[in-house]
Amino acid sequence: MFFVTDDLEIINFNYYQNLHVEGGDPGKSRLVLTAQDGSKRVIAEFADFQEAYNLFADIRDAITAGETCYSLEGY
Numbered sequence: 666m667f668f669v670t671d672d673l674e675i676i677n678f679n680y681y682q683n684l685h686v687e688g689g690d691p692g693k694s695r696l697v698l699t700a701q702d703g704s705k706r707v708i709a710e711f712a713d714f715q716e717a718y719n720l721f722a723d724i725r726d727a728i729t730a731g732e733t734c735y736s737l738e739g740y
Contacts, residue, residue: 676708684724686717696721 676698678684683699694717696709711717727735 678728684721686714686721688717689714694718 681698681700685697685699686694687697688694692712694711694714695707696711696717698706698708700706709717709720711720724735
């Protein structure tokens with residue numbers, strides 16, 4: 666189970682230098698964007714680390730494949 670921390674929106678990855686998963690404790694895993702200026706933005710929190718990592722991997726694969734849009738509807 667996870668929830669998006671802000672209203673759903675389009676995220677322009679050109680403004681960010683890093684997308685990663687933080688945390689490993691139950692209920693503490695987060696998907697985090699790091700901006701060009703070093704500030705961090707939590708975009709989703711998860712009850713399970715593996716769920717957080719799976720979403721991270723899906724987004725990474727979509728970007729690598731050249732996709733310009735990723736939907737959270739599957740989660």
